[in-house]
Amino acid sequence: MNKIAVVALGGNALLRGDETGTIEQQEKHTLETCEKLIGLLRNGYNLVLTHGNGPQVGNILLRNEAGYNQFNIPKMPLDICVADSQGGIGYMIERQMRNAMSKTDIQRNVLAIITQVLIDINDPAFQNPTKPIGRFYSKEEADDLSARKGWIFKEDSAKRGWRRVVPSPKPVDIMNKQVIKEMVERGHIVIGVGGGGIPVYWHQDTKYLEAIEAVIDKDLASGLLASEIKADRFYIITDVPKVYINYKKENQKQLDKLTVTEAKKLYDEGQFPPGSMGPKILAAIQFVEKTGNEAVITNEEEIEKENCGTRIIPS
Numbered sequence: 001m002n003k004i005a006v007v008a009l010g011g012n013a014l015l016r017g018d019e020t021g022t023i024e025q026q027e028k029h030t031l032e033t034c035e036k037l038i039g040l041l042r043n044g045y046n047l048v049l050t051h052g053n054g055p056q057v058g059n060i061l062l063r064n065e066a067g068y069n070q071f072n073i074p075k076m077p078l079d080i081c082v083a084d085s086q087g088g089i090g091y092m093i094e095r096q097m098r099n100a101m102s103k104t105d106i107q108r109n110v111l112a113i114i115t116q117v118l119i120d121i122n123d124p125a126f127q128n129p130t131k132p133i134g135r136f137y138s139k140e141e142a143d144d145l146s147a148r149k150g151w152i153f154k155e156d157s158a159k160r161g162w163r164r165v166v167p168s169p170k171p172v173d174i175m176n177k178q179v180i181k182e183m184v185e186r187g188h189i190v191i192g193v194g195g196g197g198i199p200v201y202w203h204q205d206t207k208y209l210e211a212i213e214a215v216i217d218k219d220l221a222s223g224l225l226a227s228e229i230k231a232d233r234f235y236i237i238t239d240v241p242k243v244y245i246n247y248k249k250e251n252q253k254q255l256d257k258l259t260v261t262e263a264k265k266l267y268d269e270g271q272f273p274p275g276s277m278g279p280k281i282l283a284a285i286q287f288v289e290k291t292g293n294e295a296v297i298t299n300e301e302e303i304e305k306e307n308c309g310t311r312i313i314p315s
């Protein structure tokens, strides 16, 4: 039987930081990324693809605002915006994956699954929003929007500007994970937990499945899915070919390999900032601890190479 790889697409895989996010830009990068994923299929992996939605869901929220202000169209809550982003991005990846395969002898079904993810309604993350979404703002713009709309902003860890932040509870369980497992085991390429999944919880009293306005970290949700379906490898695709310590300092150093113990030590020392490399390292640690299999952090350029990126391995 083929091995299973879960590949979390983020960073440059879909959209570049200096771009406005037109559909042409996103489709171009997505096709380039999907062409690289052909290498994994050739190497004997069945694929589950997951993806981020930070820039896209921020733009959907701004369209919400503009529609309400100009045409009085009712605003949709954030869970619906996350579902919209899963539909749009999932469709785009599905189509570009089919385009990438059309130039090869490989033919697979590709299906995008709208995925809900259970969270804990008492998660302290609801008291401290940390997940950056949408575009960058100047300090003046951020202060103005904060005063007028009550939005919360935080400065980007790489000092590129200020971004709106929303609560980001931990993923607890993935709905339909068994269906995803069965589909990928049959060789279908499954796109799931887009944007970290739509956050939902079971109401204690009504036993009703409720939605909550938040954005789950896609690396943590992807890692959880990868563990639950017992993936053989978990790839986290980001903007850099390898993980660095002392990133962007004179003594920065690329890492080829990290044991879980080493990764935890460097994480505790603050080497990996929150909202950036931090959740990727955490997701990798959790996957490796639960499965004993390897996680790899790299960029879309490198993924088809067998020894690419930084490998996080059992201690």
Ligand SMILES: NC(=O)OP(=O)(O)O
Binding pocket: 010, 011, 051, 052, 053, 054, 055, 132, 195, 196, 215, 216, 217, 218, 219
């Ligand atoms: N939901 C999420 O983590 O998206 P990004 O990776 O785009 O921030």
